[in-house]
Amino acid sequence: MLLMGGKMSTTVDPAHAAAFDSRADYVAAVEQIRAAARDYYSGSTLAMDDATYDALIARVAATEAASPEWTVAESPTETVGAGGGVVGDVPHTTPMLSLDNVFDADGLTKWAARLDRILGRPAAGYTVEPKIDGLAISARYADGDLTQVITRGDGRAGEDVTGQARRAVGLPHRLAEPVTLEIRGEVFMTEADFALANELRTGHGEPPFAHPRSAAAGTLRAVDRAYSAPLSFFAYAVHGLDPAAHLSHAGAMGYVASLGVATTAGSAAGMPMCATIAEVVAAISHLDAARLTLGFGVDGAVVKADAAADRDDAGSSSRAPRWGIAYKFPADTRTTTLLRIEVQVGRTGVITPVAVLEPVQISGVTVTSATLHNFDDLTRRNVRAGDTVFVRRAGDVIPEVTGAKLDERPESSEPFTPPTECPRCGGEIDRSQKRWRCTRGRACGAHESLAYYTARTSMDIEGLGDKIIDLLVRAGLVTDPADLYDLDVATLKPLDRMGDVSAGKLVASIQGSKAQPFSRVLTGLGLRMTGRSMSRRLARHFVTMDALLAATIEDLQTVEGVGPERAVTIAAELVELRPVIDKLAARGINMTEPVDPAAAAAAAGDDDTATAAAAPFRKPDGAPMTVVVTGSVPGLTRDEGNEAVERLGGKSSGSVSKRTDLVVVGDGAGSKAAKAEDLGVPIMPADRFADLLAAHTAGDTARVATLLEEALPTPA
Numbered sequence: 219m220l221l222m223g224g225k226m227s228t229t230v231d232p233a234h235a236a237a238f239d240s241r242a243d244y245v246a247a248v249e250q251i252r253a254a255a256r257d258y259y260s261g262s263t264l265a266m267d268d269a270t271y272d273a274l275i276a277r278v279a280a281t282e283a284a285s286p287e288w289t290v291a292e293s294p295t296e297t298v299g300a301g302g303g304v305v306g307d308v309p310h311t312t313p314m315l316s317l318d319n320v321f322d323a324d325g326l327t328k329w330a331a332r333l334d335r336i337l338g339r340p341a342a343g344y345t346v347e348p349k350i351d352g353l354a355i356s357a358r359y360a361d362g363d364l365t366q367v368i369t370r371g372d373g374r375a376g377e378d379v380t381g382q383a384r385r386a387v388g389l390p391h392r393l394a395e396p397v398t399l400e401i402r403g404e405v406f407m408t409e410a411d412f413a414l415a416n417e418l419r420t421g422h423g424e425p426p427f428a429h430p431r432s433a434a435a436g437t438l439r440a441v442d443r444a445y446s447a448p449l450s451f452f453a454y455a456v457h458g459l460d461p462a463a464h465l466s467h468a469g470a471m472g473y474v475a476s477l478g479v480a481t482t483a484g485s486a487a488g489m490p491m492c493a494t495i496a497e498v499v500a501a502i503s504h505l506d507a508a509r510l511t512l513g514f515g516v517d518g519a520v521v522k523a524d525a526a527a528d529r530d531d532a533g534s535s536s537r538a539p540r541w542g543i544a545y546k547f548p549a550d551t552r553t554t555t556l557l558r559i560e561v562q563v564g565r566t567g568v569i570t571p572v573a574v575l576e577p578v579q580i581s582g583v584t585v586t587s588a589t590l591h592n593f594d595d596l597t598r599r600n601v602r603a604g605d606t607v608f609v610r611r612a613g614d615v616i617p618e619v620t621g622a623k624l625d626e627r628p629e630s631s632e633p634f635t636p637p638t639e640c641p642r643c644g645g646e647i648d649r650s651q652k653r654w655r656c657t658r659g660r661a662c663g664a665h666e667s668l669a670y671y672t673a674r675t676s677m678d679i680e681g682l683g684d685k686i687i688d689l690l691v692r693a694g695l696v697t698d699p700a701d702l703y704d705l706d707v708a709t710l711k712p713l714d715r716m717g718d719v720s721a722g723k724l725v726a727s728i729q730g731s732k733a734q735p736f737s738r739v740l741t742g743l744g745l746r747m748t749g750r751s752m753s754r755r756l757a758r759h760f761v762t763m764d765a766l767l768a769a770t771i772e773d774l775q776t777v778e779g780v781g782p783e784r785a786v787t788i789a790a791e792l793v794e795l796r797p798v799i800d801k802l803a804a805r806g807i808n809m810t811e812p813v814d815p816a817a818a819a820a821a822a823g824d825d826d827t828a829t830a831a832a833a834p835f836r837k838p839d840g841a842p843m844t845v846v847v848t849g850s851v852p853g854l855t856r857d858e859g860n861e862a863v864e865r866l867g868g869k870s871s872g873s874v875s876k877r878t879d880l881v882v883v884g885d886g887a888g889s890k891a892a893k894a895e896d897l898g899v900p901i902m903p904a905d906r907f908a909d910l911l912a913a914h915t916a917g918d919t920a921r922v923a924t925l926l927e928e929a930l931p932t933p934a
């Protein structure tokens with residue numbers, strides 16, 4: 219992901235946050251922040267997602283800048299943890315501070331310039347380490363023994379959590395040397411332990427943790443709980459070293475590691491040293507790319523001046539150090555509405571509940587559905603249609619619903635009733651394992667996959683209608699598409715009292731389909747999350763099946779419209795379909811796409827609709843449309859709206875002129891909408907735009923075309 223090119227997505231843009239118009243609104247927001255922060259740091263629940271929280275903080279900050287006289291005492295912008303930390307009775311030796319945030323390379327550059335100004339010289343160099351998404355603790359060692367562990371609290375005093383914290387992996391009870399010092403770092407829960415924690419918790423009839431951080435906070439502060447999931451620890455600071463040693467940050471952390479303590483520098487993410495901000499940006503970009511594979515939550519990067527002299531000279535404000543800054547990544551957890559729960563039957567007969575969601579942007583990806591794991595889990599997590607749910611994209615990339623906000627549950631909501639029979643074939647369900655299965659296994663889906671394979675838009679095999687497919691499947695002659703090619707006249711004739719002629723015709727049309735272009739084979743295989751136009755794009759990109767099979771997740775993402783979510787699904791589907799693909803290849807089915815684009819388009823039956831679906835905001839000549847988004851788009855922040863325009867092939871712009879091709883108008887739109895009307899620029903309501911985005915993501919060509927037609931004048 220590029221940072222400098224402005225492509226890096228952010229969930230909030232505090233620089234553009236709007237100040238509140240009245241002091242009452244400002245005070246109400248402050249109260250909301252405080253309440254959310256109390257929940258957040260105690261780990262009980264999550265009142266709002268981080269993006270919403272950060273956006274609210276940004277508005278409070280903007281209001282205080284515009285009307286300083288309104289500022290409340292102990293404003294969340296000036297206090298550690300917005301004053302939400304549970305204040306304990308153990309004073310800290312030196313305050314435990316927050317970090318200031320930036321959200322893009324520009325913010326980082328400004329921070330570095332300010333630091334240089336304060337120092338009166340360029341900073342000597344920076345470290346970049348992962349911002350661990352857990353909670354800060356201070357661990358006191360006396361003569362090498364762990365004696366006390368304290369939470370950050372309000373920054374001046376915290377709670378004693380020694381009992382639970384002693385269980386954290388990475389925080390040894392005894393150091394390698396008998397030294398007296400204080401180690402500070404983050405207690406967190408790994409992805410694997412989070413899954414375990416939620417299983418334990420929901421197994422005890424308690425609501426699941428929405429997030430690994432709440433899980434870590436909840437576990438750390440739990441006094442006597444019958445069950446406990448493991449905690450982990452990474453150190454990022456140390457106090458009480460000999461000041462005369464003038465150790466750099468990297469040097470100090472190296473020493474801490476030598477004492478046997480786990481550190482951010484020693485984690486899979488590492489702690490690269492950077493001489494310039496350009497190098498810092500590259501390191502952050504690298505971390506961002508790797509973060510979903512680390513196995514623990516990283517919500518940003520922390521950049522610190524490395525030299526002891528730079529840190530001493532820069533000092534700290536009451537809230538945060540000046541020598542360090544947090545670069546926040548887009549949040550990995552968002553809230554959205556669960557529209558409905560669908561039951562999916564996989565190719566092998568596995569039956570799973572899937573959440574269909576109001577589209578929401580999570581770490582740069584539009585998410586429209588998420589896994590609910592299995593029916594047991596769904597019941598234990600107590601999630602229902604209509605709920606506001608927490609959705610999270612984590613290590614395995616496929617998003618999951620972690621839980622629901624029970625206080626916002628609509629009164630009319632009903633618990634989900636799991637199916638009693640296979641929703642596809644009506645057959646019995648094998649419930650002996652967590653993953654339910656249709657007892658018919660692969661045969662359960664045979665009819666459906668054959669119908670899809672032979673359809674007009676796929677392999678276009680004439681004469682192979684539903685009825686014949688049904689007869690073939692019942693007779694056990696065909697279980698997958700490759701079996702079709704083994705059929706001969708003699709086998710077909712007795713079926714449905716078929717005559718020689720029609721049986722011959724059918725065999726000929728089956729055999730004739732072998733020459734169809736690769737894109738149609740791919741369509742016919744029916745990979746999840748790929749429709750006709752996506753199959754075509756994949757075929758054109760990779761040209762051969764072999765190349766597609768060899769593609770990595772990263773390779774797949776170079777195809778337009780393939781984000782991380784779809785790439786993972788496609789890869790998984792190809793693995794599952796591999797036996798059928800091999801069988802088809804052995805029967806001589808063409809697995810190559812014609813390279814001449816005109817020929818390819820003709821062969822694949824391309825049309826304008828298909829091109830429009832690939833990049834709806836492209837003009838007929840291929841140039842991007844200039845699109846202005848004004849007002850709010852459901853599920854998206856301003857930045858995400860602009861990003862979506864680009865994803866749809868357009869160019870986003872901030873001002874309306876005669877050259878604007880389309881204006882997306884949402885709630886709170888002002889003068890820009892009026893201007894568009896004056897100039898006669900086409901307008902698309904924001905909810906339609908959200909629909910378009912969802913349809914585009916889902917590869918729903920027809921819906922995309924309809925929505926475009928509604929908004930744009932048809933060319934004369």
Ligand SMILES: NC(=O)c1ccc[n+]([C@@H]2O[C@H](COP(=O)([O-])OP(=O)(O)OC[C@H]3O[C@@H](n4cnc5c(N)ncnc54)[C@H](O)[C@@H]3O)[C@@H](O)[C@H]2O)c1
Nearest residue numbers: 254255258266267268271299316317348349350354454520
């Ligand atoms: N969703 C909510 O309701 C809610 C409520 C409160 C706070 N928050 C989130 O928390 C953020 C603010 O919280 P904050 O004041 O605790 O500040 P912060 O979490 O943004 O940054 C400071 C903290 O970062 C942690 N940290 C992790 N890795 C580190 C490293 N390598 N080096 C140094 N520190 C490291 C430390 O615990 C430190 O206290 C907000 O931006 C928001 O996203 C959310």
Ligand SMILES: [Zn+2]
Nearest residue numbers: 640643656662
């Ligand atoms: Zn079935």
